[in-house]
Amino acid sequence: MGGGLRVLNRIADSPLVERLGLEERAQQLVYEGAKRAAETAAKAAKRLTPKRSGDRPRSSMKFDLSLSEEQQLMRDTLRRWADDVMQPAAREADDRSAPPDDFLEAFSDLGAIAMAVPEVMGGAAEQVSAVSQMLIAEDLARGDMGLAYAALSPLSFVNALVHWGDDDQRASLLPSFLEGHMTVASVAVVEPQPFFDPSALRTTAKKRASDYVLSGEKSMVALAVRAKWFLVAAEIPKAGPRFFLLERDAAGVEVTEEPAMGLRSAELARLKLDNVRVARDSVLGGEAALKAEGKAAYDDAVNRSRIAWGAMALGTSQALLDYAIPYCNDRIAFGEPISHRQAVAFMIANIGIELESMRMLVYRAAARIDAGLKCRRESYLARTLCSDKAMQIGTNGVQLLGGAGFIKDHPMEIWYRQLRAIGVMDGNLLL
């Protein structure tokens, strides 16, 4: 079509057409040509429409923001739990730097972990979905980001097993997460250095005899003190970064508390690995993971982590907005609610706009995974936007409450501290 248009443009521009009174004729020609082209294209499109029903081929998929029934059900459950259980527990958990005693058990009872494991592996999911996982992260972070981080850490460990574990690893580890009480496990990717890059790890895994030796430090690992298992990311010289299954009791593993600005209720700790020997079959995915597909799996994990932290930004920002609105409507200054002033109201509007902006980027990246599309660019852009906007929303939330936002009578200051984590955390979770 392009070549034809170029020609037509030249005709239109030609003084000849005008002088000869050919405009109408030229227009008629264009009309007929375009009509024919469109008819042909429409017919071709009809012929190509696939007839089979059932699982939808991507070619016939429509832009669609709606959730599946299953996702909506999970969402309703988790939101109620976030509002009724997590939010009221958030302050004390932040003070204690630990989740409430029964918190992880209660989360396990909600069935989120079973829903992350396919039926064939002993779970309850017909199909695992990155969108479902992302919605769980969003809804939990609406309750409290620190507690959400705690709950999602074992779930991330399970996700990794489901996505990339080999049969033996799944068979030996998954049942302990699905039967009765919750096994505590955590993912350790982030390292304590400026410019941390999950694709350029300082933690190494060096081959010695038939084993690997892990050395390095992991930072802000959730539940590390009580975890039984870790999934540790380490660089294998020449092969690149891979995940290793590591037992807490292994010799050379040292865990020390690492309190931080926020996320405190996730029981953050530093994980020091001093020449820790692990067996050869500890590489997630086994022998096959040492090839290129193992590198691809690791890259996939990096994307999934970025989407998970983006989802955390959404939940906490939504909680913040839902709190700021009634506050600004109730707070009287100069004889009227402060929300009647544009300086205040526009901050609310901008929180709404940027929250929805973040949401669309994060949702899209997750939806691409479910559609079998690449998402490195999309998850990178989502992370870039969320790092900036989440903190902007956090600081403006405190600003809207003024002094009240700064004192601990309100949850605003927790959200401020937690939203700063979005730009920092690049790992330790995955959908």
Place this chain on the structure above:
Amino acid sequence: MYLEIPKSLKLVVNQAHQVAKHVFRPISRKYDRAEHDYPKELDLLAALMDGLSAGGGQRGAGIDALQQDEGSGQGVRNGANMSTCLGMTELCWGDVGLALSIPRQGLGNAAITAVADVEQRKRFKGAWAAMAITEPGAGSDSANIRTTARLDGDEWVLNGEKIYVTAGSRADSVVVWATLDRNLGRAAIKSFVVPQGTPGMEVVRLDKKMGIRASDTASITLTDCRIPKANLLGTSDIDTKKGFSGVMQTFDNTRPVVAAMGVGVARAALEHTRKLLGREGIKVRYRGPLFTKSAAEAELIRMEAEWEAGRLLMLKAAWMADNGIPNSTEASMSKAKAARVANEITLRCVELCGGVGYSEEELLEKWARDSKIIDIFEGTQQIQLLIIARRLLGKRSSELR
């Protein structure tokens, strides 16, 4: 959930892109320089679009097809709102001013589709309708317009002055906002279709502008201008409870399309800047920390993230309209976000490219001039923020003013 452009609309996107690339871009600078010259290439384009429409290729696309769909009950729809937004994105990647000058694609056409009854839709089919709201004394404050409409027998008599009418001299009719009774506020404001050439309506001036110079922006006077009674769109009843809703319906459908203009022009600037900076060795890689990249690469990535936000908010608002979900807040969000990032991006791209960006040798400086209007017309940034804030806070316009 699936947030990609559906394959069913790729044809629309591709057609619009071809037009933008092969019709608009080559004449973009020409009509930027020759402000107020009629771009005769567009008559051919209008014929082309009519042909596509008749052939079934672009069914339901275009400004005149915009409406809130009832939802067919047969699953999710990607309909006229989305295809129009996607088409407009491509056209404005080519040239915003020319996109605003396509015959029969005026903003007045959206008003006719949104508010007109069946008889009127039929009668005004094929019209090219401009939209006349702003007056010298009332811009954003559109409830305060002074143009009046008085019923005299079977005719409305219009009196007043309208400015900033996009396509006001080229369109064959103008949708005019006028009040039936200034004492009754916004509820009394109605829209009227005035055919060009009606005695009493006169184009008195064409504005010289900083950007979108290919598009004519007219001042129009109405002096005892008489039109048939049946040219009032919607009902003449003054329902003070419903207030503005009749005439304002239009905006829920058109604001995502204006967002699309921002998305299009910003993509043009981003793509071209990447190309020019690529020659200087700047590559965009979506890996590694943002802070260890060159400032230029990091800036390109940040802008791209902001641009995606505007684009996806536009798609969301259009999707809602296509599926019968009320979208006033989302329509305003899409317009506010896409317009402001479009302006920021186009200006930053000029800066990133330095003298080349500022010079008329490239179109970057033109895009930076064109983009500014997108954050102003169809409701300024500040009006969008007011609308969004009122919705979020649950405030009336009398409370949050």
